[in-house]
Amino acid sequence: MDILILGGTRFVGRHIVEAFAAVGHRVTVLTRGQTVAALPAGVERLTGDRDAAEAGLAALSGRRWDACVDVSGYQPQQVRASTRALRGQVGRYVFVSTVSVYAEQDRAVVREGDPLLPAFAGEGAEVTPETYGPMKVACEALVQAAFPGAFTVLRPQLVAGPGDYTRRSTYWPGRAARAREGDGPVLAPGDGQDFIQTIDARDHARFAVGVVEGGVSGIFNVAGPRLTWADYLALLGTPEVRWAGGAELEAVGAGWQEFPVYLPRTHAQRGIMNTDAGAALAAGLALTDPAVTAADTLAWSREANLSPLLSPGREAELLTALAAAGRGQSAPRLP
Structure with a gap:
């Protein structure tokens, strides 16, 4: 064609x-x-x-x-x-x-x-x-x-994967990798029970090919698997997480907006993290394992030498302030 x-x-x-x-x-x-x-x-x-x-x-x-x-x-x-x-x-x-x-x-x-x-x-x-x-x-x-x-x-929905020059989807795979190399704990917003949902750009692309080849008309949400943040960071192999809720972050002069991709489950746009892609799946959308998306995104971002949206210095500053205030909760180390 x-x-x-x-x-x-x-x-x-x-x-x-x-x-x-x-x-x-x-x-x-x-x-x-x-x-x-x-x-x-x-x-x-x-x-x-x-x-x-x-x-x-x-x-x-x-x-x-x-x-x-x-x-x-x-x-x-x-x-x-x-x-x-x-x-x-x-x-x-x-x-x-x-x-x-x-x-x-x-x-x-x-x-x-x-x-x-x-x-x-x-x-x-x-x-x-x-x-x-x-x-x-x-x-x-x-x-x-x-x-x-x-x-x-x-x-x-929010698009992730190799080539993400916005650096939104590159942040967490990169941060988890640094933590595995000894730079921890990882500061994360919320309590781990909020949700993250993205679509691999390559899955989106292959679906575009499919609708053209099949002559498929209509309107389709294109979204990937929905995970809790606790499950997502575990999937990334994050060895230790320090969770901090919105009030705790605000008390040390921070906001959840500083953390890429994150939306609290109470936010006015929370539905974005629960986008139904049933119609697209029925029309042929195939989803990549989020662990594969994360690994490929990490590899690309390292080759592209991207700097993280939340800088290591800023994260360290917040971790220090939370510790001084007696705030933040550390999750057990993952096996």
């Missing part, structure tokens, strides 16, 4: 490019040309910029692809430009959205049929935590209107 990827040089998009190429499809990427990336041999590179509307997509003129996978559409005007330019030129439009489109993220379980945030009505606004979800809602609507019966919307 001939596949067009809008984006494709970083993290999620790059894994999607690699997944299509790995099974023999002919892949073309359209990017602004700002990120240098070693893509698989044979991948065609086009340059364009949706922010310049249809004029920025001249490289697509007169071409046809079996499917388009839109990884880089964040603002409505961008998706409006690409859907207009590609109408009649692609057989299926796959849009990578987000679970942040849901209006009631405090639900016990987040499902595809849940209410959405109001669609963003403006043009050209900056993507912020406040506008991100509403903008994606508007983008989804544009795709569905332009490709009725031939659209697929993927709503990934």
Whole structure:
């Protein structure tokens, strides 16, 4: 098949490019040309910029692809430009959205049929935590209107894995590894009974291939296994954990927001850590063992020489302050 990827040089998009190429499809990427990336041999590179509307997509003129996978559409005007330019030129439009489109993220379980945030009505606004979800809602609507019966919307949960330049999913595998090398204990927020749920970027990519190959329409949450933090840190082989609740952290001038990926189970967005992916699993989503995801993420982050989001100095400062205040609880060493 001939596949067009809008984006494709970083993290999620790059894994999607690699997944299509790995099974023999002919892949073309359209990017602004700002990120240098070693893509698989044979991948065609086009340059364009949706922010310049249809004029920025001249490289697509007169071409046809079996499917388009839109990884880089964040603002409505961008998706409006690409859907207009590609109408009649692609057989299926796959849009990578987000679970942040849901209006009631405090639900016990987040499902595809849940209410959405109001669609963003403006043009050209900056993507912020406040506008991100509403903008994606508007983008989804544009795709569905332009490709009725031939659209697929993927709503990934927090994405993890090799290539995560945000450094969110790299932190805990790296911190556990340092602890195994003698740099412990590991400071962790909460009491171990909050939840973490992510999706391996490679699983997300292979699912994108599957829906294109199978001509699968619809809207799908894409999420991985749900674990307690205690189980997750044990899975990482963390030898000793010092837990600290929200009040304890606040007392020493810290907040749970300093800890990557973590959300308290009482948070208004706690449903993000219980995203139902039943529909995607039934449609062919296959999940990698979280231990494998963590090991591969650690290996990549070490090769990339990434610095941790929570610095060792800051963590040591907090551990010292908690000890001085008589706060924090250490878990027994794991075998």
